[in-house]
Amino acid sequence: MKKYIIVVIALIYIFLGVNVPFAEANIWTQKVNLGGTTGAARHAAVSFSIGSKGYIGTGWDGSSYYSDFWEYDSGTWTQKADFGGGARAHAVGFSIGSKGYIGTGYNGSSDCKDFWEYDPDPTVNKWTQKADFGGGVRESAVGFSIGSKGYVGTGVVYDEEGTAIANYKDFWEYDPDPTVNKWTQKADFGGVARDSAIGFSIGSNSKGYIGTGWDVDTNPLKDFWEYDPTVVPDGTWTQKADLGGKARYYAVGFSIDSKGYIGTGWDGSSDYSDFWEYDPTVVPDGTWTQKADFGGGARDSVVGFSIDSKGYIGTGFDGSSEYKDFWEYDPYDRIPDQFTFTDQSDVALNTIVTSNTITVSGIDAAASISITGGTYSINGVPSTSVTVINGDQVTIQLTSSGSYSTKTSATLTIGGVSATFNVTTQAAPASSGGGGGGCFIATAAFGSPMAGQVEILRQFRDRYLLTNVIGRKFVAWYYRNGPAAASYIKDKPLAKAAVRVTLYPLIGVSFLLISGYLPFVIVGLLLSALFFLRFRPKKLSAK
Numbered sequence: 394m395k396k397y398i399i400v401v402i403a404l405i406y407i408f409l410g411v412n413v414p415f416a417e418a419n420i421w422t423q424k425v426n427l428g429g430t431t432g433a434a435r436h437a438a439v440s441f442s443i444g445s446k447g448y449i450g451t452g453w454d455g456s457s458y459y460s461d462f463w464e465y466d467s468g469t470w471t472q473k474a475d476f477g478g479g480a481r482a483h484a485v486g487f488s489i490g491s492k493g494y495i496g497t498g499y500n501g502s503s504d505c506k507d508f509w510e511y512d513p514d515p516t517v518n519k520w521t522q523k524a525d526f527g528g529g530v531r532e533s534a535v536g537f538s539i540g541s542k543g544y545v546g547t548g549v550v551y552d553e554e555g556t557a558i559a560n561y562k563d564f565w566e567y568d569p570d571p572t573v574n575k576w577t578q579k580a581d582f583g584g585v586a587r588d589s590a591i592g593f594s595i596g597s598n599s600k601g602y603i604g605t606g607w608d609v610d611t612n613p614l615k616d617f618w619e620y621d622p623t624v625v626p627d628g629t630w631t632q633k634a635d636l637g638g639k640a641r642y643y644a645v646g647f648s649i650d651s652k653g654y655i656g657t658g659w660d661g662s663s664d665y666s667d668f669w670e671y672d673p674t675v676v677p678d679g680t681w682t683q684k685a686d687f688g689g690g691a692r693d694s695v696v697g698f699s700i701d702s703k704g705y706i707g708t709g710f711d712g713s714s715e716y717k718d719f720w721e722y723d724p725y726d727r728i729p730d731q732f733t734f735t736d737q738s739d740v741a742l743n744t745i746v747t748s749n750t751i752t753v754s755g756i757d758a759a760a761s762i763s764i765t766g767g768t769y770s771i772n773g774v775p776s777t778s779v780t781v782i783n784g785d786q787v788t789i790q791l792t793s794s795g796s797y798s799t800k801t802s803a804t805l806t807i808g809g810v811s812a813t814f815n816v817t818t819q820a821a822p823a824s825s826g827g828g829g830g831g832c833f834i835a836t837a838a839f840g841s842p843m844a845g846q847v848e849i850l851r852q853f854r855d856r857y858l859l860t861n862v863i864g865r866k867f868v869a870w871y872y873r874n875g876p877a878a879a880s881y882i883k884d885k886p887l888a889k890a891a892v893r894v895t896l897y898p899l900i901g902v903s904f905l906l907i908s909g910y911l912p913f914v915i916v917g918l919l920l921s922a923l924f925f926l927r928f929r930p931k932k933l934s935a936k
Contacts, residue, residue: 418726418757421688427707427717428463428470434717435459436694436710437482437643441493443513447698447705448473448493453482454715458501464513465705465719477509477520483532487543489569494543496526497534504530504550510569527565527576534561535592537601539622543567544579544601549588560586560609566622583618583630590614591646595653598673599623602633602653606642613640613660619673637669637681643693649704649724654684657709659693664711666691670724688720702758725758727808729783734805734814740793741819742859748789748814753781753807760808767791767803767814781807789814795860797821833871833879838892846893846900853903 426432427449438452438459450462458480464471476495484498484505496508506526512519526545528534534548546564549557562582568575582603590606604617615636622628636655644658644665656668666686673679687706695709695716707719732751740746747770753760759780762769770776770788781787791803791814798820804813832854835847858864882888905911 419685419724420722421685422721422723423688424705424719424721425468425470427719428461428472431472432461432463432470432717433459434715435482435708436692436715438696438708439484439486439495439498440696440698441486441488442698442700443488443491443493445700446513447700448486448511448513449696449707450476451481451484451495451498452708455710458482462511465700473513474511474518474520477511477522478505478507481505485534485536485545485548487536487538489538489541489543492569494523494536494567494569497531497545497548499532499551504532506530508567523569524567524574524576527567527578528561528563531561531588533588535590535603537592537594539594539599539601541569542622543569544592544620544622546582546592547587547590547603547606549607557588557609560588560607562586564620564628566628578627579622580627580629582620583632584614584616585609587614587642589642591644591655593646593648593653595648595651595673597651600673602646602671604636604646605640605644605655605658611661613642615640617671617679619679632678633673634671634678634680637683638665638667641665641693645695645697645706647697647699647704649699650702652724654704654722654724656687657692657695657706664691664693668722684724685722687722689716689718692716725756727756727758727760729753729760729807729810730755731810731812732807733812734789736815736817738817739819740816741865742793742797743795743861743865744793745790746793746816750786750788751812753783753785753787756783756808758782762787762805762807764789764803764805766801767805769805791816794818833875834882834892835896837879837883838889838896840889846896849900849903849907850896852907853899857906 433454435452435454438449440447440449442448447465448462452459460475460480462473462476464473479500481498481500484495486493486495488494493511493513494508498505506529508523508526510521510523531548531550534545536543536545538544544564544566548561550559552558562585564579564582566577566579585608587606587608590603592601592603594601601620602617606614608614617633617636619631619633620628639660641658641660644655646653646655648654651674653671654668658665668684668687670682670684671679692709692711695706697704697706699705702725704722705719706722709716734748734751737746759782761779762781768775768790770790771778771781772786787805789803789805791801793816794801797818800815800817802813802815804811832847832850835850836842839846854868858868882892905914
């Protein structure tokens with residue numbers, strides 16, 4: 394029975410080993426907490442991304458409001474200038490070009506309408522107040538950007554007792570051009586008035602989206618609407634397919650490439666961890682597909698953004714605790730099909746060798762690429778790029794060893810899949826036409842491949858000729874023609890004697906090079922010459 398159990402376990406491990414790479418798509422990976430060890434847990438914060446960096450700031454922990462502001466870059470958090478408008482929660486934020494924007498919200502005593510611009514340039518790192526939001530004070534609104542404009546709409550205002558005075562459905566466009574800095578009212582949001590909804594834009598179709606939320610009758614919502622700003626003069630709203638999950642508010646939403654994503658949230662009694670993908674290309678109303686549940690568990694009032702085709706979610710509240718954890722979502726399969734390089738042997742010494750070409754396949758988004766022991770080219774061009782995409786053609790380049798019969802390797806890794814390119818140099822030339830490890834003429838002249846003079850010439854060849862292009866070309870020429878010359882002189886004593894006399898100067902210089910004495914000899918000769926010139930006898934003058 395034990396044998397069968399062992400076999401079953403082994404088969405399970407084999408199955409997992411084969412299938413684990415395919416689980417890389419649609420996964421959540423926990424990253425470093427907001428602010429590392431110094432950031433505070435919170436909910437109802439605000440976030441956006443600019444280029445390859447993400448930003449989170451403000452928020453509430455149940456007793457304190459925050460104005461701190463943090464930048465996320467390649468797994469590291471850096472605290473930046475505090476939000477210029479002061480501590481608050483339930484604000485709205487988005488980015489336009491290279492700038493970020495935050496406004497509205499609740500500061501602990503009143504709702505706000507101020508609006509601020511953030512410049513992340515390290516030499517600036519500054520907040521600048523802009524025109525107040527055109528719709529007036531409110532909190533829990535939504536915002537996004539399309540092209541060079543920002544948009545804010547919906548939201549709620551509470552009285553001093555915490556009772557909602559009104560939900561809103563107005564919708565406003567912001568022009569950040571310094572010569573304009575103006576809000577312009579657009580077509581009202583197409584659904585009922587609400588707060589605590591989600592909003593995002595999908596850049597590939599230049600449309601904005603608002604969905605879910607909490608209406609004036611305290612009902613959670615799941616409807617979903619598309620805003621098209623190109624329909625003049627005020628844009629137009631079109632209802633799309635309802636969110637695939639349950640109705641909710643205080644959810645989170647963002648877009649990755651051509652898809653939108655909504656997840657987490659609260660329905661008034663329960664928090665959620667489910668996560669959904671919206672594809673607007675499925676006509677007429679788009680379609681929702683459930684994806685992997687958020688890795689941090691059920692909660693609401695989280696924030697999120699996307700960077701480099703990946704989504705990020707952090708902070709939040711689960712009804713009893715605030716959070717500061719931070720998670721990365723990757724919707725893509727970035728593990729390529731296995732690839733191989735063909736090893737090469739009998740390669741010349743100290744030569745740049747190029748591998749066969751492999752074509753990247755099996756991925757649906759950019760995957761990381763790295764190499765040890767060599768360099769690589771992508772699509773025929775030497776490259777230092779750290780990513781490749783499906784269909785890219787890659788070759789490896791490395792330099793062969795300077796020694797005979799020696800293997801040199803380079804290992805290329807793409808999306809966690811690796812292959813090694815091995816290059817082995819040629820064997821040392823064999824004896825021929827008189828032997829001597831390729832020193833044919835010297836062996837014939839001195840009578841043995843073991844002669845000391847032959848060994849000196851052999852070392853000179855290996856150390857000085859075979860280590861450069863010109864030397865290798867000379868050696869190759871010598872190997873082609875040397876055997877015939879050696880065969881000619883080996884039975885002719887006078888010819889061998891003449892060759893020995895001719896070779897001795899070369900042997901002498903080679904010995905001095907190999908032994909390291911040549912510099913001393915040269916210095917000695919120069920000193921002797923100077924000594925001779927200094928003390929040479931003066932010519933007697935004729936009388």
